[in-house]
Amino acid sequence: MRDYLKFYINGSWVDPVAAKRIEVINPATESAAGHISMGSAADVDRAVKAARAAFASYSQTSVDERVALLERIIAEYQKRYADMAAAITEEMGAPAVLAQKAQAAMGIGHLQAALGVLKSYHFQELRGTTMLAKEPIGVCGLITPWNWPVNQIACKVAPALAVGCTMVLKPSELSPFSAQIWTEILDAAGVPAGVFNLVNGDGPTVGAAIASHPEVDMVSFTGSTRAGVEVARNAAPTVKRVHQELGGKSPNIILEDADFKRAITAGVRGVMSNSGQSCNAPTRMLVPNARLAEALAIAKQAAEATTVGAPDSGAALGPVISATQWDKIQTLIHKGIEEGATVVAGGPGKPAGLETGYYVKPTVLAVKDNQATVAREEIFGPVLTILGYDTVDEAIAIGNDTPYGLAAYVSGTDLDAARKVASRLRAGQVNINSAAPDLMAPFGGFKQSGNGREWGDHAFAEFLEVKALLGYAPKPAA
Structure with a gap:
């Protein structure tokens, strides 16, 4: 029985503001596999404030520092690979082979892809006398689904960390075990306090609080089109960026x-x-x-x-x-x-x-x-x-x-x-013709399947703002 009753906020495992827990059901047995606490708007506020405080320093870290951080996360993930696969099997009933060779593999795959992109990514481009600087957007709210749980966490968290953002993650309450192990991996890798925060809960409560919070600069959501509409509605009053990967009927x-x-x-x-x-x-x-x-x-x-x-x-x-x-x-x-x-x-x-x-x-x-x-x-x-x-x-x-x-x-x-x-x-x-998956190929949809792209170098753009520095370089001599 897994009992994950604390949240990860500002580098520590903490109790929720108000105690409320639910069972997590193993769909293969229809019996409880564990419990999690359900968060509130107050928990989200604590996590967002921690992320905001951490952004001042983390956004100024060097590429080399962030490369080293991703390398440590990958090393810790490899240590916990079997634990991750077992958690995914238990929380969503994925066959053991699928959990090991696909579900858990996608998590480390996105980390490795982000690391490769970061090593050669150009955050600055001089055009004439103007410098175009790509800077981290700020505090990111990440809301992920239950169907490919660590895949969706990794393809958001990895690029966000790579470019210098801080974040609050709300995984699905139906498959939260993999998110817990993911967080333990990041903690063991030494992610600075406040850079990554985890609050469990449901969409109408925690998800809505993340999307509407005035100190969240962008929200990245994966799930149903219906829920995506609600995320966009909640985000609209604060005019934050909304990235969505939604439904399909391919x-x-x-x-x-x-x-x-x-x-x-x-x-x-x-x-x-x-x-x-x-x-x-x-x-x-x-x-x-x-x-x-x-x-x-x-x-x-x-x-x-x-x-x-x-x-x-x-x-x-x-x-x-x-x-x-x-x-x-x-x-x-x-x-x-x-x-x-x-x-x-x-x-x-x-x-x-x-x-x-x-x-x-x-x-x-x-x-x-x-x-x-x-x-x-x-x-x-x-x-x-x-x-x-x-x-x-x-x-x-x-x-x-x-x-x-x-x-x-x-x-x-x-x-x-x-x-x-x-x-x-x-x-x-x-x-x-049944081409193999490509983790560097942009992933996202047209029409009501969402907006923006994940995976590879295209994912970085979702977490960056572009700043134009006019007069950055002197005019060439006449």
């Missing part, structure tokens, strides 16, 4: 000349991984109508080959995060069937033999058109919708027919043709 266009077996199987796996709880999952597969039956058969085979079970069982899929999320997924599956979708694989209810735990059947739905609820709403579970198209232009139009624009996918043997399709898709990141 199209996956399988072109006529694609290797269908490879592309469709990869598409199914891309949806099912992490139990479908990835905002950039390729949840809308578009296939030529002339080959729809073939595509459905391949997708059925791939989904039915996807094993579901306890995190330590070797199964590919664990549970989804909570009873609330399980209920939402089931409601949407039923809605899809009511609206005429055909169940190709999976369907409502729990997999056989898994009555305990929030397990969902790997599900494939054949959908008649893109107006179906399951083709428009983000389900956030292991549910793939497949739609047919007649022409490439139609496929692109269907792909773009969504309020979201986080990611898109294209598969085809003719690379030039696939590139042309990719160029017409309205999404922040387009994957061609």
Whole structure:
């Protein structure tokens, strides 16, 4: 049983202003795995004041000093790597292999990427007699989700630390264990007091207090589009910068000349991984109508080959995060069937033999058109919708027919043709032919999938202000 009842403020573990704790549920067992304290606006105020006080000195540290700090954090992370993976498995039911090789790996990956960028980043640029200086924006409020918990913490904290910002983190109350270990890592690495602060709590209380606090200079939020709107509303009166990485309903266009077996199987796996709880999952597969039956058969085979079970069982899929999320997924599956979708694989209810735990059947739905609820709403579970198209232009139009624009996918043997399709898709990141992840590629969305970018050097810009120093250099002699 993990009891993490203190917050990390100004370099110390402290009690909350008012004692209030909740259970953290292990979704694989439906039983309590531990407890955390729930913070208040008063706790946020303490943390923000500590971050503000620390900013005066930390913002003036040298690049070499911050390089050394990131190197120490990476070293401490490596010591705690197994602990991090175990925490993620316990808090969100991630299969052990996924937690070890993907979830925990992303945390250290973002640290290493930020370190590499920092070593060669240009914080000053002379243009004529004017110096353009990129300076840390100030105190940052970081609000992170439960689905890739340490990934989302690291891809915000690492660049913020690298450029000289101070910060207050509110992780999801559903998956707080990894944030606790992350904080212990930073503490062991000697992050200066007040530079990084942790306050647990929920969005309407702690999240809103962070977004609205007048001493927070920017807020970076990852989560649902609905919650992102609330963050922006709370931030508006103080005119702070708001960075958001929100929802997605990503199209996956399988072109006529694609290797269908490879592309469709990869598409199914891309949806099912992490139990479908990835905002950039390729949840809308578009296939030529002339080959729809073939595509459905391949997708059925791939989904039915996807094993579901306890995190330590070797199964590919664990549970989804909570009873609330399980209920939402089931409601949407039923809605899809009511609206005429055909169940190709999976369907409502729990997999056989898994009555305990929030397990969902790997599900494939054949959908008649893109107006179906399951083709428009983000389900956030292991549910793939497949739609047919007649022409490439139609496929692109269907792909773009969504309020979201986080990611898109294209598969085809003719690379030039696939590139042309990719160029017409309205999404922040387009994957061609199942390319491997790239931690230096900017990550973020068009439309209601958010604004701004994370990952690699593009992440630095979110945490920097640009100052123009006119007359910095003397005029050249006449």
